Amino acid sequence: MTPSRTARIRALAQHDVAEAQRALSALLGDLFEMRPSNVRINFDKYSLNSLNGFFEDDGNAYFFKFHQEEREEAMTGEYYRAEILSRAGLPVDQPVHMSAQPGEQILVYRRRTDPRFSDVLFALDAQDDAGKRREAVLAERDLSARLLEVYLETLHPVTVAQVAAEPIHRLFHERLVDADTHSSPGGRLADFYVGKPFIFPGVELDWDRFSRLKFVINGQRYVDSVGELFDAAAVRLRPDRLADAGGVVAHGDAHNANVWYTAKAGRAELSFFDPAFAGSHIPTLLAEVKATFHNIFAHPFWLYDPTTATEAFRARARLDGNLLHVDTDWDLSPVRRDLLEVKATALWRPLLLELKRRGMLPADWRAVLRSGLFLSPTLVMNLRAGARSHTPVSSLIAFSVAVMVGSEPDAGADRVTGFLDRIDPERA
Secondary structure, eight states, X not given: OOOOHHHHHHHHHTTOHHHHHHHXXXXXXXXXXXXXXXXXXXXXXXXXXXXEEEEEETTEEEEEEEEOOTTGGGOOSOOOOHHHHHHHTOXXXXXXEEEEETTEEEEEEEOOOOOBHHHHHHHHHHSOOHHHHHHHXXXXXXXXXXXXXXXXXXOBOOOHHHHHTOGGGGGTGGGTSOTTTOOSSOHHHHHHXXXXXXXXXXXXXXXXXXXXXXXXXXXXXXXXXXXXXXXXHHHHTSGGGSOTTOEEEEOSOOOGGGEEEEOOSSSXXXXXXXXXXXXXXXXXXXXXXXXXXXXXXXTTTTXXXXXXXXXXXXXXXXXXXXXXXXXXXXXXXXXXXXXXHHIIIIIIHHHHHHHHHTTOOOTTHHHHHHHHHHHHHHTTSOOSTTTSSOOHHHHHXXXXXXXXXXXXXXXXXXXXXXXXXXXXXXXX
């Protein structure tokens, strides 16, 4: 299949920025009958599967963004349904121009001077400031309160067909399986990891060995290996298995690089943009998974800033039979711990309580959340050292965090079990 124009532009941007910008100018002109000038691609650490930047037309300044997924040219269905979120009452920036054609899915916004919430939080990761942290956490609490209202208002029984039609599966199950046979391993799992080398400080492994090892992180042993976690996700996150907890209206991919932070007198406000995977029948248990992982457990630094993480933290591995022992001093920063508390108390727990009250909470809800949290980092980018931007240190931290969120510990507790216990509707 011939690559789409967005695919070609994304590829060009890796080695010939000027030519990519010229191609992008032509595409914007064709799609929106504009005459773009000063087109500039923004090389942004958060744009793992997308491209964004700025241009001008007729004296006005614009911001553009597009996603470009593998095999997107063959995909059907509408994208970027900002009106779904707006009708439900969620704060969402509406594009002034939009193309929803597969392979040419682009949003154009009026350019804003507000920072993204991701940039505000990165600054707090780097240097904590109690006052600014409080403002950020209050803004998150306000957004979580509105999200909860919308989730509870829109929660409804769904059919398998309704769930299967939602684009959110492109962030999870479709990255695990072969596009033609739907078998696993396929997709990014096969492209990123199967048959590949894994290089960590102190240990080098092939996929066959690495995928079967049990992790022991700072003395805490985990039940499932990386291979077992991928296998479990391939089964439980199949679209036909996710109708059991109903569906909601949701953004689906609300990591904080898709959230504006608008400072106001007294209290900052957050608003969404780029609803590439929004929908009306998003599986309830997946609706907030990406935001929970990417806005909390992906930080500080290791996912989006591997070089910074390598300078800031230590990590070392050693083998002991079928155990991979990891010693690291990585941990959540104060602002991420505060955000986790907000997610637990202001959103996840009341949502799960309502699912339980309606008889819609699956017995294995923890496993569903863990599978989604595990796939969020492992298939958003290649975590192997040297494959993209990861170093041996950041790669080891990456897989350790992925195992921590994906697997129950063999005994005892950690930050993730504490979070899951806090949101468990069976617990007082």
